[in-house]
Amino acid sequence: MTGSVSQMLPVIRTRSQSRSSSSCSFTDMDYSDTKQKSHHVLSKLLMAAVLTAFCVVILRQPPNFSAPNPFSRREPGVTHVLVTGGAGYIGSHAALRLLRDSYRVTIVDNLSRGNIGAIKVLQEQFPEPGRLQFILADLGDAEAVNKIFAQNAFDAVMHFAAVAYVGESTLEPLRYYRNITANTLMVLEAMAANNVKTLIYSSTCATYGEPEKMPITEETSQFPINPYGKAKKMSEDIILDFSKRTDMAVMILRYFNVIGSDPEGMLGESPRPELREHGRISGACFDAALGIIPGLKVKGTDYATADGTCIRDYIDVTDLVDAHVKALDKAEPNKVGIYNVGTGKGRSVKEFVEACKEATGVDINIEYLSRRPGDYAEVFSDPSKINRELNWTAQNTDLSKSLQVAWRWQQAHRNGYAAPLAMAF
Numbered sequence: 001m002t003g004s005v006s007q008m009l010p011v012i013r014t015r016s017q018s019r020s021s022s023s024c025s026f027t028d029m030d031y032s033d034t035k036q037k038s039h040h041v042l043s044k045l046l047m048a049a050v051l052t053a054f055c056v057v058i059l060r061q062p063p064n065f066s067a068p069n070p071f072s073r074r075e076p077g078v079t080h081v082l083v084t085g086g087a088g089y090i091g092s093h094a095a096l097r098l099l100r101d102s103y104r105v106t107i108v109d110n111l112s113r114g115n116i117g118a119i120k121v122l123q124e125q126f127p128e129p130g131r132l133q134f135i136l137a138d139l140g141d142a143e144a145v146n147k148i149f150a151q152n153a154f155d156a157v158m159h160f161a162a163v164a165y166v167g168e169s170t171l172e173p174l175r176y177y178r179n180i181t182a183n184t185l186m187v188l189e190a191m192a193a194n195n196v197k198t199l200i201y202s203s204t205c206a207t208y209g210e211p212e213k214m215p216i217t218e219e220t221s222q223f224p225i226n227p228y229g230k231a232k233k234m235s236e237d238i239i240l241d242f243s244k245r246t247d248m249a250v251m252i253l254r255y256f257n258v259i260g261s262d263p264e265g266m267l268g269e270s271p272r273p274e275l276r277e278h279g280r281i282s283g284a285c286f287d288a289a290l291g292i293i294p295g296l297k298v299k300g301t302d303y304a305t306a307d308g309t310c311i312r313d314y315i316d317v318t319d320l321v322d323a324h325v326k327a328l329d330k331a332e333p334n335k336v337g338i339y340n341v342g343t344g345k346g347r348s349v350k351e352f353v354e355a356c357k358e359a360t361g362v363d364i365n366i367e368y369l370s371r372r373p374g375d376y377a378e379v380f381s382d383p384s385k386i387n388r389e390l391n392w393t394a395q396n397t398d399l400s401k402s403l404q405v406a407w408r409w410q411q412a413h414r415n416g417y418a419a420p421l422a423m424a425f
């Protein structure tokens with residue numbers, strides 16, 4: 001706009017100059033031409049007047065460079081959500097869903113584990129001003145966090161950012177407490193200081209530890225058995241204590257094991273190669289099917305379960321992000337909602353492997369190993385509270401179908417979010 005105003009001015013000036021030269025020639029006019037010529041001159045004068053008026057209107061319009069940043073002001077009818085960890089697996093899917101539902105989204109991520117490629121996909125899909133902005137920042141950096149909150153008008157925060165590998169947490173516990181617990185405290189402080197009152201928090205079934213009774217309800221006691229689960233439980237406690245003193249609207253969602261990807265194929269799960277050894281079962285399964293790793297290592301076959309392998313509740317990421325949108329919609333001041341987000345059905349690792357073979361069509365090589373430290377035998381949810389209160393139910397409960405969707409993305413992105421590998425013909 002600034003450019004167009006400055007480009008228009010010389011054009012208008014040229015026209016007004018030509019008008020003044022015509023008005024000079026008016027005095028020299030032959031009387032016989034007077035009527036026709038005066039009509040001609042009048043139309044030129046009229047044109048000049050219109051152009052002058054047009055020019056004045058344009059100059060009166062505020063130039064674009066002074067237009068306020070849409071992310072920095074609240075706008076009636078627009079909900080601006082801060083998605084921390086939005087370059088990661090679940091956060092990027094949540095951002096996509098929010099954008100599809102017309103929310104305004106700011107993603108903050110330090111890209112320690114997420115992918116700039118996921119951000120690019122989102123930016124390509126939603127290029128319009130005021131829809132999506134990405135801020136590269138570390139949530140452990142108090143100055144950066146405070147600045148982000150001070151400069152943006154958030155209505156709500158979905159706090160996904162975290163290191164999130166059980167095995168890694170047993171090796172690097174301090175990293176987990178700092179990244180998960182200390183950073184959540186930082187986000188809460190920034191929310192309080194900047195009057196942001198709605199928080200949707202990514203928690204985990206790992207906060208329950210290994211309860212004796214299945215399924216797990218929200219009332220099941222929380223005795224986490226690894227630093228990851230403990231760090232998340234501490235964050236929950238901090239949030240709950242703080243919420244008692246404020247009118248915050250809080251939703252704590254305890255996810256079970258997340259699988260799948262966007263059915264439209266925009267996004268997928270693409271952990272860093274160096275995290276593969278700690279990785280989740282779906283990633284390992286696809287890597288084995290793609291031939292990136294020689295086979296799948298099933299850790300632990302002597303658990304007290306029907307086939308000796310661990311039992312988990314696998315929730316499709318599309319259902320999970322739907323739970324977030326419903327939680328955001330139902331969040332109320334002075335209220336805390338705590339919900340399990342799972343299917344309610346436990347599946348063994350062996351069952352998962354069979355579903356993976358079916359989805360990929362590859363006869364994956366399986367190696368059976370001893371247990372992984374920090375793992376628990378059986379975990380599955382009772383999702384009746386979230387069914388009842390948020391009207392949410394998992395829709396995508398066919399393991400093989402969820403894996404098929406994810407497999408399509410994996411096949412189309414053999415190099416993850418990086419530039420596609422050169423094809424040899």
Ligand SMILES: NC(=O)c1ccc[n+]([C@@H]2O[C@H](COP(=O)([O-])OP(=O)(O)OC[C@H]3O[C@@H](n4cnc5c(N)ncnc54)[C@H](O)[C@@H]3O)[C@@H](O)[C@H]2O)c1
Nearest residue numbers: 085087088089090109110112113114138139161162164258
């Ligand atoms: N994947 C699961 O099965 C599962 C299950 C239960 C809970 N969760 C929770 O869901 C959330 C998202 O998990 P995910 O699987 O998408 O993990 P992910 O690693 O794919 O994404 C996490 C994102 O957070 C970012 N991040 C980490 N530390 C950061 C920091 N200090 N500052 C800014 N950004 C930072 C990473 O770069 C990454 O993009 C986590 O809180 C995790 O604990 C995940």
